[in-house]
Amino acid sequence: MPQTPAAVDAHLSETLVSRTKLLQGHFLHVVRDTVRLPSGQEATREFVLHPGAVMVIALLDDGRVVLERQFRHPMQQVMIEFPAGKLDAGEASLLCAKRELLEETGYSASEWAFAGRLAPTIGYSNEIIDIWFARGLSLGERHLDDGEFLDVFAASPAELQFWCRSGEVIDGKTLVGALWLQNVLHGDWVLDWSHAPPVLSHLTCTG
CATH class of the missing domain: 3.90.79.10 (Nucleoside Triphosphate Pyrophosphohydrolase)
Structure with missing residues (x-):
């Protein structure tokens, strides 16, 4: 059976653990996510949420x-x-x-x-x-x-x-x-x- 894209990329994907809001501006929001890496360790990712x-x-x-x-x-x-x-x-x-x-x-x-x-x-x-x-x-x-x-x-x-x-x-x-x-x-x-x-x-x- 062919693997789904999610299964194929499982060794690369990160899983969201929690999210903290750092800044809520007029239309941009900045957050810090705690993620679980494929290795099982945790890391943080800071990025901007954009409406598109x-x-x-x-x-x-x-x-x-x-x-x-x-x-x-x-x-x-x-x-x-x-x-x-x-x-x-x-x-x-x-x-x-x-x-x-x-x-x-x-x-x-x-x-x-x-x-x-x-x-x-x-x-x-x-x-x-x-x-x-x-x-x-x-x-x-x-x-x-x-x-x-x-x-x-x-x-x-x-x-x-x-x-x-x-x-x-x-x-x-x-x-x-x-x-x-x-x-x-x-x-x-x-x-x-x-x-x-x-x-x-x-x-x-x-x-």
Whole structure:
């Protein structure tokens, strides 16, 4: 009988013994877990609990993609990124992707395709980022959050690839997004596109 993945990985897996909350911030929580190692000994693991996020690779009709420039405090510099944002409690991934694209860039899309998932910081966080592609874009009004400042611009895939190679783009999710974009445009990775109704932004919903 074939072994289950859990059985195959039993010699690598750790078992949770207890958890201590170290910090509960606005949306990030830091915990310290005590775990039992495969050897039977115990160890501690400190990491960040994250609600999850989405990233949107939005394709313009002229072949360019929508990008952002935003100051990131931990890095103390402006970063080039694909539009992205965290999931609200109970929010579906696609709804979040539509909301973030509209609120940050002003764009809405008539077609969407789920690409894959990204775990950007597996050593110290459980964050998962869902990668979405969008096309059939129409431009409206942005609805940035209070205290959110960013520039929206468009670039060709070739320009993005150059920036990834030169080191101007170092954001991990955007590097992975560039890989997806390259393979999709080359026809190596095929997406399943579907039409989806628009989603109102938080600003519109709350009046």
